[in-house]
Each structure stands twice: as structure tokens, then as C-alpha cells.
Amino acid sequence: MRLIANFLEGKNRARREAIIIGAATLIVWVLAHFGDGYERLTAFVVSHEDWELDELILALMLAGVAGHVYAGRRLWDLRRESNARLVAESKARWIAYHDYLTRLPNRRFLEERAQEEVEHLFPDHDYTVHAIDLDGFKKINDLIGHAGGDALLVQTAERLTDLFPNGLVFRLGGDEFLAICRRRTPEDQERFSLEVVETLTAPMIIENSHAEVGACIGFATAPQDGSNLKDLAELADMALYSAKRTGRNMVRAYDTSMKEEMSHRAAVENRLRQALQKREITPFYQPLVDLQTGEIRAFEALARWHDQQDGFISPDIFISMAEDIGLIMDLTEQLLLKACEDATTWPSNIQLAVNLSPKMMIDRLLGIRIIRVLGQTGLAPQRLEIEITESALIADLDLAKTVIRDLRNAGIKVVLDDFGTGYSSLSQLSNLYFDKIKIDKSFVATFQSNDKQMNIVRTVVALGKGLGITITAEGIENASQMEALKQLGCRYGQGYLIGKAMPQEQVHAHLAGVGPQQTDTTAASSSGCA
Known part of the structure; x- marks a missing residue:
């Protein structure tokens, strides 16, 4: 100017x-x-x-x-x-x-100039703001490279421009978009948003390959939700966050309860940071037994947090929160250190199992960090089992190989957790070596009444025997499940029937078979150390 x-x-x-x-x-x-x-x-x-x-x-x-x-x-x-x-x-x-890649207006345009454009397009202030986020874009980016990821974003921008021909479409950064169009009735708006999701999730041809991503949408409408574009964009973003927490390819309209939910989440995040500083998150231990003899063979460390304001907070909540705000490594190292210290007081034939978050598998030094903790506590590497889910392997298989190799070279056992619920299970078994496989509790819960589930469990047990890998069943809640698993030849088991997670002070009494077990007030969650 x-x-x-x-x-x-x-x-x-x-x-x-x-x-x-x-x-x-x-x-x-x-x-x-x-x-x-x-x-x-x-x-x-x-x-x-x-x-x-x-x-x-x-x-x-x-x-x-x-x-x-x-x-x-x-x-x-x-x-x-x-x-x-x-x-x-x-x-x-x-x-x-403007965004140079997609040619769409960017976040700066939204903040500085979009209000004028909206007032020109919608002088009656009768419009809807859509916050749009792609699901699985990072995985596509890893599989087909950054050039392929850029091509996917360009196609996404073109689809959005076609879907909002008389409105405005912005790329805010990464795989985040925002779109504005004239307000519809609540029923039509819901239907239209689902059509947008369906269009965005349709397969794309990129570099002669099919690529698919998911999409979630949150939307807020003027004038009932707000009259200022900046405020409406924030409210739509709240609705988007709620949609993403609900599941994949979900649509949510903003309502006032979301603001309260976000405020509560911010407060819990702040208390979580304080709890980590004060080391208030502690490991509880759930026993794993030999199904053939009934003897306890290991304890799995499960993170438990008793908050002074909200009481026991579910691990599903605070662990995912720690992942989102970048505290998962600190949380896991704290719990691993305390669990290893506790395990040194157990009989030497009792193993310690610790579950790792998929977010931690991007750290090339992860194996060295774990070995350092063993050195600090004096726990023998042969007594530690590190559980890794299939979803943790798919992002970077070469890096996963490096971490697993470091762990096994140090004598630490590696367990494939939640088998059958991730990607390319047999591929993982052919590329990586595991000491144990854990059958996910979703199969155990219904395998007696569902022939397909029964065949899956039977096949996994047989596969483990053929590969020389020990099989553990999770989520055993009644005697008939345990007896059926024994008959199938499953070696180890864990679940509420065998024992709930307990604090360290009750472990010795449990091993001795005396004393009451404290109820795990975090319900049926089996979320691990991270």
C-alpha cells in the first residue's frame, strides 16, 4: 500500500x-x-x-x-x-x-480479510462455517511420499471448491480446511456435511495408485451460534474436535456443551502437567497367569491417576491427552522407572510387562532409553516385556525394526499386543520377531458364541505354536472362557477373572495368595503404561 x-x-x-x-x-x-x-x-x-x-x-x-x-x-x-x-x-x-500449493486462501486471509468477503457474499449474515480435517493423511504421506501427499491435498482442494461453488474455501495448514456457504436447515446441513465427507473419502488416483483418506467435519452457523466469522471458526473447530473424538468420518454441529467440554479438557490438561511434575500418576499391576498351571508369571503395569478434583480418571482419557500434548514420553519414562523399581522387589521368576504408545515408536533412541532405565533400577533385562501394538508398526516399519532389534539384543522380550486389530498382522510376523502374541480382548469376549471368532482364536493359537511364539489371551472374565482357552492350547491369560490391576503394596500379598485385592476403580480399561 x-x-x-x-x-x-x-x-x-x-x-x-x-x-x-x-x-x-x-x-x-x-x-x-x-x-x-x-x-x-x-x-x-x-x-x-x-x-x-x-x-x-x-x-x-x-x-x-x-x-x-x-x-x-x-x-x-x-x-x-x-x-x-x-x-x-x-x-x-x-x-x-493464499496457499501456494492448493491456490486457496490461507489462515492469514481468514483472519484479516475474510470477514469483508463474507459480508459481501452473505449480507444477511446467514451462513455456515465448516471446519474440515482429513483422517489418515500422514499415513498416505508416508506411503506415497510428500509429492503424493501434495497431490492428494490439491485434489481435496478441488473437490471442496466444487462442493462450495458459491462460498469460500480455505486451507489453514497441513490437512486442515475451512469452508463457508449459505446456511441450510439443520436436516439439510447434516445431510450436506455427510455428502462432503463422502466426496472427500472417495478414492483418489495418485501416481497410478489408489489413495483414500477419512474426513471429519464440525460446523457452526450464523446467526444463532455467533455473528463474527472468527468466533464461528473457533466454534466449528470445537465441533470438529468433538467429531474426531467420536470416530472416523464423523460430522458434528456445534452446541454450547462443547465449550464447557473444551474448558474442562484444558483444566484437566493443566492438572495432568502438574501430576507429572509431582509424580502422582502411578503404575497398578494386573497379573498374567499360566492357564495350564494357574501360576502367576507376570504383571502388566497399567497407568492410574487419582486426581484430587475428579477422582480416578480413565487411562483412555489422560493417556490420549498426554499423546496429544506431547507428554507421553515423560509419562512413560516415569511409569517405567517406578515399575522397574517395584519389580525388583518381586520374586525373580515374575516378569514385568509394559505397554508402549504408538506415538513413541517414532523415537529412534527408544530402545536405548528403556535400557538406560534398566541400568538405573537394576532390573534384569530378561524380566522385562515390552508390548507394542500393530498400529505402532505401520508408520515406519524400518524404524520399528531398529527399536525391536535394540530391545531384543539387550535381552528384553518384545510382545505383539492387540493382535488382529491392526494392519497386516501376518506381514508383521514375517518381518519382525516377537517373543509373545496377545489375542485382543475383543476376540475373547465373544469367541464362545461366535463361530468366526472361535476360528480366529483357534488359528492364532495354532499359528503361535507353529512359529514358536507364546500366546496370551486378554480380557478373560469368566471361568468358561478360561477353560475354553486352555482346551485350545493358549498358554497365558489375563483379565478380571484372574485379577484386576492392583497397587504395588498389594502385589506381594496377591503372590502369597492372602489379603483382599483393591478394586480397580478405573473400570474395565486395560490401557497400559502408555
């Missing part, structure tokens, strides 16, 4: 000077006309021929003509330069307010 102002100021100054010069020229001409100026000048030159005044006047005239030509060329160059600067500034302004 300053460049334009300077240019306009320059044009005004040149115009003023041109008027002054023109006026002066006119005055001189009038005086010369009425005073016979030319005739007098001619007579003077003739009478003073020896002064060579005619040649001097000719030189001055030629110099004047040359000066006018030079001035004209400079004015032309100045005009061309000014136009080039205006074009360059226009391009710079476009770049500042």
Missing part, C-alpha cells in the same frame, strides 16, 4: 510541476506576442552577428528537443517500472494471503 501511495504522490507532484511549467510558458508567450518579442530578438541577433547568437540559439533549441526526448523516455521507463512494481506487489499480496 505504501508503494501505491508513493506512486500516486509522485504522479500528483509531476502533475503540479507540469501545470506550473505550462502556465509559465503561456505567460511568456503572451508577453512575447504583445511585445513583439520574436521580432525584437531577431533584430538583436542580426545587429550582433559577430556574437554568433544564431548558432547559440540553434544549439539551445536542439538541446531542448533532445531534453524533451530524454524526458519522454524517462517518463515511459518510470511508468513501466511503476507498473512492474504494482504487479510485483499484487503478486506478493496474493502469495501472502
